[in-house]
Amino acid sequence: MSPTSTDTVKSNLGEAGAHLKNAAADAGSAIKNAAGVAGDELRAGRAAVKADLADSALAGIAALEEGGGAAREQVDALMDKGRDLIxxxxxxxxxxxxxxxxxxxxxxxxxxxxxxxxxAEK
Structure with missing residues (x-):
């Protein structure tokens, strides 16, 4: 007995359904993997931002510490000039x-x- 047109359509639809099911599973895996990779990238980015902010804070503190020394140097130079003038x-x-x-x-x-x-003018 040869397959009828209806049997062939059912067979083709079944095959199409199986391919759609595989495509949905592949899409789910891809999304899950993308979310995992995005989470990893987000964590790496957050760590990099924290490190940059910490470096910035350290540089700012160092600048403040050096600022006090620079101010003292300027005051000393002004005092020397004042003494020279006197x-x-x-x-x-x-x-x-x-x-x-x-x-x-x-x-x-x-x-x-x-x-x-x-x-007198007042």
Missing amino acids: DSAADLIRERPIASFGVAFAAGWIIAKLARSGG
């Missing part, structure tokens, strides 16, 4: 005491004059 002024006063007294007197007189005229 020494220079003292040397000038020793070399020319009368001229220094005259300049100081004139500056005091001008400041007093400005202070009096500023008070």
